[in-house]
Amino acid sequence: xxAAVLVFPGSNCDRDMMVALRAAGAxxxxxxxxDSDLPAGLDMVxxxxxxxxxxxxxxxxxxxxxxxxxxxxxxxxxxxYVLGVCNGFQVLAETGLLPGALIRxxxxxxxxxxxxxxxxxxxxVFTAGYRAGQEVTYPIAHHDGNYxxxxxxxxxxxxxxxxxxxxxxxxxxSAADIAGVLSANRRVLGLMPHPERAxxxxxxxxDGTALFRSLxxxxxxx
Amino acid sequence: MKATVTVMLKQGVLDPQGEAxxxxxxxxxxxxxxxxxxxxxxxLDLAEGTTEETVRAMCDKLLANTVIESYRIEMGx
Numbered sequence: 001x002x003a004a005v006l007v008f009p010g011s012n013c014d015r016d017m018m019v020a021l022r023a024a025g026a027x028x029x030x031x032x033x034x035d036s037d038l039p040a041g042l043d044m045v046x047x048x049x050x051x052x053x054x055x056x057x058x059x060x061x062x063x064x065x066x067x068x069x070x071x072x073x074x075x076x077x078x079x080x081y082v083l084g085v086c087n088g089f090q091v092l093a094e095t096g097l098l099p100g101a102l103i104r105x106x107x108x109x110x111x112x113x114x115x116x117x118x119x120x121x122x123x124x125v126f127t128a129g130y131r132a133g134q135e136v137t138y139p140i141a142h143h144d145g146n147y148x149x150x151x152x153x154x155x156x157x158x159x160x161x162x163x164x165x166x167x168x169x170x171x172x173x174s175a176a177d178i179a180g181v182l183s184a185n186r187r188v189l190g191l192m193p194h195p196e197r198a199x200x201x202x203x204x205x206x207d208g209t210a211l212f213r214s215l216x217x218x219x220x221x222x
Numbered sequence: 223m224k225a226t227v228t229v230m231l232k233q234g235v236l237d238p239q240g241e242a243x244x245x246x247x248x249x250x251x252x253x254x255x256x257x258x259x260x261x262x263x264x265x266l267d268l269a270e271g272t273t274e275e276t277v278r279a280m281c282d283k284l285l286a287n288t289v290i291e292s293y294r295i296e297m298g299x
Contacts, residue, residue, distance in 0.1 A: 058287055101290045104238050148235055
């Protein structure tokens with residue numbers, strides 16, 4: 001399974017993402033934001049956490065217009081898999097690959113803590129390794145994780161089972177406690193919590209391991 | 223020539239920063255502040271002859287996220 005991890009100025013979870021993907025067996029290449037092409041034969045692209053371009057203008061806005069973003073969009077449009085975590089989720093929302101937007105936390109504070117989540121659907125390569133309704137803990141670390149979308153979009157997400165993760169104890173004011181959403185074809189996942197920071201006993205928990213194993217396993221045999 | 227773009231969260235999108243400012247004004251004793259919305263102002267220095275249509279394209283492509291924000295353009299001299 002071949003994966004790429006995009007790297008922007010200000011990304012700071014790119015290496016964690018590479019470690020998590022490699023531990024699950026993926027062949028991972030970092031790709032700089034000024035490149036306009038992704039490596040050939042790629043199965044999935046990860047957009048990592050961090051503070052791309054200093055969060056200037058809006059979180060993820062400038063990264064979403066960088067040269068590599070065109071290749072990311074083309075990859076997603078031909079059915080490629082994409083995982084966006086934290087700032088990566090913000091980038092995917094800004095590109096329009098996922099609906100809605102992430103605004104300032106309702107409590108205005110940067111929130112950094114282990115966060116309990118419920119796995120809302122197992123119908124995706126990302127979540128197939130969990131049980132429906134399973135509670136997991138991933139770390140969160142964000143200032144702008146408050147998910148907003150119009151009523152029609154929220155209804156569609158719920159109706160199509162595209163809410164992948166929900167917060168147990170909403171930390172940021174997100175609509176319907178939404179922590180992560182899937183695209184219509186279920187191949188693009190964006191979430192604010194960090195599964196790549198929960199893949200080693202030294203992290204304090206390994207609840208994220210199942211996500212990477214499931215993802216790499218599914219694409220390995222595809 | 224200059225253009226000024228004002229970007230605001232759309233009505234109906236909760237503005238946590240505006241709410242915090244409203245609370246702070248109340249705490250300072252300013253009664254009757256019923257709502258505060260906080261946005262941003264972007265000043266553009268443009269080549270002569272740049273059209274409002276071009277500035278609108280800048281807003282739609284980058285300066286505003288029209289999922290959550292609205293914008294207003296003022297073309298100046």
